Amino acid sequence: MSAVFEVERLSKAFGGLAVTQAVSLAMAPGDRVALIGPNGAGKTTFVNLVTGHLKPDSGVVRIAGEPLNGMNPMQRVQRGLVRSFQVTRLFPEMTPREHLALAVLQRQGRTGRLYGTLWSMPEVLDESEALLRTLGLEAAADRKVAEIAYGQQRLLEIAFALALRPKVLLLDEPAAGVPQSETPRIEAALAGLPADLAVLMIEHDMDLVFRFAKRVIVLAAGTIIFDGAPGDVTKDARVREAYLGSYADDRSVA
Amino acid sequence: MDADHPASLAGQVARPRFSASADWIGLAAILAAAIIFYLLFPNNLALLTRVIGIVMLVLSVDLVTGFCGVATLGHAALFGAGAYAAGIAAAHFGITDPIAMIAAGAAGGAVAGLISGLVVLRGHGLGQLVLSIAIVNLFHEAANKAASWTGGSDGLTDIAPSPLFGVFAFDLWGRTAYGLGIALLVIVFFLLQRLSRSPFGMLCRGIRQDPIRVAAMGASVRKTLLKMYIISGLVAGVGGGLNAISTQVVGLDSLSFTLSAQALVMLVIGGTGSLYGAIIGTVVFMLFEDFVSAANPFHWLTIMGALLVGVVLFAPRGIFGTAAHLFDQWRRR
Numbered sequence: 001m002s003a004v005f006e007v008e009r010l011s012k013a014f015g016g017l018a019v020t021q022a023v024s025l026a027m028a029p030g031d032r033v034a035l036i037g038p039n040g041a042g043k044t045t046f047v048n049l050v051t052g053h054l055k056p057d058s059g060v061v062r063i064a065g066e067p068l069n070g071m072n073p074m075q076r077v078q079r080g081l082v083r084s085f086q087v088t089r090l091f092p093e094m095t096p097r098e099h100l101a102l103a104v105l106q107r108q109g110r111t112g113r114l115y116g117t118l119w120s121m122p123e124v125l126d127e128s129e130a131l132l133r134t135l136g137l138e139a140a141a142d143r144k145v146a147e148i149a150y151g152q153q154r155l156l157e158i159a160f161a162l163a164l165r166p167k168v169l170l171l172d173e174p175a176a177g178v179p180q181s182e183t184p185r186i187e188a189a190l191a192g193l194p195a196d197l198a199v200l201m202i203e204h205d206m207d208l209v210f211r212f213a214k215r216v217i218v219l220a221a222g223t224i225i226f227d228g229a230p231g232d233v234t235k236d237a238r239v240r241e242a243y244l245g246s247y248a249d250d251r252s253v254a
Numbered sequence: 255m256d257a258d259h260p261a262s263l264a265g266q267v268a269r270p271r272f273s274a275s276a277d278w279i280g281l282a283a284i285l286a287a288a289i290i291f292y293l294l295f296p297n298n299l300a301l302l303t304r305v306i307g308i309v310m311l312v313l314s315v316d317l318v319t320g321f322c323g324v325a326t327l328g329h330a331a332l333f334g335a336g337a338y339a340a341g342i343a344a345a346h347f348g349i350t351d352p353i354a355m356i357a358a359g360a361a362g363g364a365v366a367g368l369i370s371g372l373v374v375l376r377g378h379g380l381g382q383l384v385l386s387i388a389i390v391n392l393f394h395e396a397a398n399k400a401a402s403w404t405g406g407s408d409g410l411t412d413i414a415p416s417p418l419f420g421v422f423a424f425d426l427w428g429r430t431a432y433g434l435g436i437a438l439l440v441i442v443f444f445l446l447q448r449l450s451r452s453p454f455g456m457l458c459r460g461i462r463q464d465p466i467r468v469a470a471m472g473a474s475v476r477k478t479l480l481k482m483y484i485i486s487g488l489v490a491g492v493g494g495g496l497n498a499i500s501t502q503v504v505g506l507d508s509l510s511f512t513l514s515a516q517a518l519v520m521l522v523i524g525g526t527g528s529l530y531g532a533i534i535g536t537v538v539f540m541l542f543e544d545f546v547s548a549a550n551p552f553h554w555l556t557i558m559g560a561l562l563v564g565v566v567l568f569a570p571r572g573i574f575g576t577a578a579h580l581f582d583q584w585r586r587r
Contacts, residue, residue, distance in 0.1 A: 051470075077472030089470070091463040094456075102460060105453045106471050112481070117451040164471060 002065075004029050004198050005081075005168040010049055010059030019045045021222040022059070027168070027198040034213035034230075035202045038243055042222040043202050047170060051083055052076045063167060080167030084160075086176050086202075088153045092146035096137050096156045099145070100128035103163035128163070135159045135189050151182030158189050169193070171201040175208055187211060218242065277447050280530065281440060287537075288436040299428035303500040305540045306435035307333075310442060310493025311513075312520045312532040314363075317486040319518070320526035321450065322479055323462030326374065327514050328386030331393040332487045334509030335366030336494025341410045341504040342403055350416040352424075352434060356495040363491015364484050366393065371483030375476055387511055394509045409505040413498055424499065431500035438492055446529055449485070458482055462527075523565050525572025534574045 003026040012020040019042045027033055037043050048054040050061050052073040061068045063079045071079070090099060101118045104127050105111045118124060132141050135155045140148040145156065154174060161169055175186045190212050193199055203209050209216060209230065216233045218226035220242035226233055233239055291302055311333040318324045339362025343349040349358065370389050377385045397404045404410050417423040422430040449455050457478055460468045465475045498504050507513060516539075524535020542561060547554040569576035 074469055074472050074474055077470065082472075083470060085467075085470070089464050089467040091460050091467065093463055094459070098456065102453070102456050103471055106457075106473050111453045111457040111473055112478075113453045114449055114485075115452050118453075118456075160471070 003027060003062075004064050005200070006060075006062040006065075007050065008060045008062070010046070010061065011057050012045060012049055012054060013057060019222050020049060020056070023219070023222070023224055025217060025224065025227065027200065029167070029196045029198055031198045031200075031215065032213050033198075033200050033215045033217060034209040035200055035217050035219060036204070036206075036209060036233075037219035041219040041242075043219055045222075046219065047083065047172060047202060050170065051081065077164065080165075081170070082161045082164050082166035082168070083170040084157045084172055084174060086172040088150070088157045090145045090153060090156060090160070093144055095142050095144060096132060096148070096152075096159070097125075097128050097141045099156060099160050100131050100163045101125065103160050104128060107164050131159045131163055134162075134192065136185065149182070151178045151185060154178050154186055155189055158186075158193075162194070166197065168198045168200065171199060171203075173203055173205075174201065175203075175205060183208070277444075280447065281444060284440060284443060284533070285436070288439075292432065296427075299432040300500065301540075301544055303428055303431045303435045304497065305537060306432075306439050307493040307497035307500070308517070308520070308540060309439060309533050309536045310496070311490050311517050312524070312536045313442065313446060313529060314486040314490035314493070315517045315521050316526060316529065316532040317446070317482055317489065318479070319521065320528065320531070321455065321458045321462065322482050323465075324374070324479060325379075325383050326370075326386040327383055327511065327518060328370065328374070328388070328390035329486075329490065329517055330508065330510055330513040331370055331390040332363045332366045332490035333494040333497075333513070333517075334390075334393060334397070334504075334506075335487070336360065336363035336491025337498045337504045337508045338362065338397060338404055338410065338494070339491065340495035340498040341413050344415060344498070345410055345412040346403065350414060352415045352418050352499050355415060355499055356438065356492055359493075359495020359498065360488045360491040363487040363489070363494060365487070366491070367483045367485070367487020368480070370487070371480045375479050375483070386514075390509065390511050390514050394506060394511075397506055397509050404504070404506075407506060409503050411503050413502045413504070415499045415502070424502075428500065431496075435496050435500065438496060442489055442492060443529060443533075446489070450529065454478070454481070519562060521572075523562065523572055525575030525578070528574055528578070531572050531574035535572060538573060 005027040007023060007025050009022045009024055010020055011018065011022050023046060035043060035046070045054065049056045052068065052071055063076070063081050066079065068076050068079065068081070098118070101124050102111065104124050132138050135158065137152060137155055137159065140152050145153060158174060174190065175183050178186055187208065201212060213230055216226065216228065216230045217224055218233060218239050225238045225242055226236050292299070295302060311329065314332060315326060315329045318326055336359035340355040340359035343355055343358040349355060370386070373389055374382055374385045398406055415424055418430055418434060422433070424430045457468065457473060461475055461478060468475050494508060497508065520535040520539040521532055522535070523539055524533065525531030543554070543558060546557045550557065565573065571579055
């Protein structure tokens with residue numbers, strides 16, 4: 001299958017420090033890839049370069065073959081590159097249902113409309129309802145987000161991204177901050193992601209990585225040092241060195 | 255639930271707290287209040303009409319501050335631009351039809367809203383506040399310098415609106431102006447109620463709560479806010495136009511920092527983020543000011559200060575916001 005998401009020799013330096021060095025990867029629809037790496041490996045910078053929040057010094061990011069150079073973050077979202085946040089970013093005074101409806105309206109290009117309400121748009125409500133069910137959020141659907149459990153907020157963060165119908169989904173530590181008792185629900189939600197969606201998950205929790213990913217990419221000091229099957233990652237000498245050796249410690253401040 | 259009948263789902267969904275019937279109650283309340291004030295203060299209709307004009311300004315501030323979270327201390331620029339546009343249309347171009355003057359006011363306000371938005375939205379936080387003050391001062395100075403058009407510090411006079419619909423002359427008692435004001439307020443209020451529930455209104459509330467999230471869903475925060483600034487200019491411009499018609503003079507004070515700051519104070523007193531809050535805050539502030547300044551011309555500013563401190567300390571959500579909050583808590587019990 002042809003690549004839906006391609007990164008080609010992406011590089012970025014802050015001052016003299018190369019934070020991302022010629023990173024290349026390609027993903028096909030349906031791929032489940034985990035991006036891991038020690039602290040300071042450049043994961044966040046990589047995400048920001050891809051989403052358009054940072055401008056790369058060189059290199060190309062493509063969605064479905066279309067280069068995204070020069071596009072701002074919003075245009076990239078409109079092309080199908082959607083991210084979730086490590087710390088949930090939701091609207092505290094809105095309900096989950098309103099969140100999803102707003103995302104559906106945005107995808108349809110209707111958030112500029114000055115008239116009509118959600119309650120007169122059955123197709124928007126139905127799509128929101130379907131997403132609420134898929135993620136098991138029906139019970140919390142009409143409560144303000146500020147009042148629902150953090151685990152539910154994390155699920156909503158995923159549902160919100162899905163409502164935009166992305167081609168590529170960047171999940172930034174989707175289970176961060178969730179109590180142990182609720183992680184199975186997050187994992188179930190991840191397992192139920194649409195089959196044709198390419199998912200790149202940035203994650204620290206190796207249990208989650210091994211259960212979710214079919215492929216693992218290890219980033220250290222701004223370069224990819226491993227790209228392969230999850231089963232092989234712990235055997236790789238460079239990965240071990242990056243995580244355990246002095247090599248990692250030197251860069252942990254970056 | 256049968257997935258083949260999607261339309262049936264929508265009916266099940268819990269509707270928001272304020273339903274459509276509450277909208278009509280709100281409009282009825284405005285009309286009732288208008289009649290009561292008319293009966294209570296038949297000799298003070300000019301003041302009441304001025305209150306309505308300022309209500310439009312405060313509603314306009316509410317749109318950008320309460321709904322979108324953009325703080326502004328320069329919103330009189332939009333109101334004053336509307337007043338001057340209506341006044342200049344009448345005094346220099348002979349457009350004396352009141353409806354056309356209101357339209358000119360709305361257009362002037364919208365242009366001022368666009369200009370303000372383009373400048374103010376460049377900044378963030380305190381910088382944004384300072385830019386908004388700079389804007390109203392620039393507008394003020396421009397109106398002062400362009401004296402041949404605006405009358406400068408003497409004010410723009412020679413505004414003689416023709417009878418409304420060719421029938422109702424603007425009488426000394428100010429009945430026609432008051433009636434026009436109430437009609438405009440009802441229309442504006444109705445439209446803004448719809449706006450606040452629309453997808454655009456939701457997006458604006460989203461921006462106030464988390465602009466980064468709004469951008470991450472692919473919506474343009476800046477374009478949305480700019481659009482709201484223009485709408486806000488339309489509303490303030492209608493208020494300014496009404497003021498020009500009712501007083502038949504436009505002064506530089508309508509473009510002042512003082513008026514901008516007062517509008518924000520009125521909004522805080524009533525409660526931000528709600529159309530009712532904007533109306534109640536303005537009515538309370540202006541009638542209280544009128545009453546106190548007449549009763550005690552020496553210490554009225556002190557008393558106004560005490561009112562503000564009292565509201566902020568004991569009703570931090572504003573008069574309407576606090577009342578709505580208490581009502582909400584009582585209902586949940």
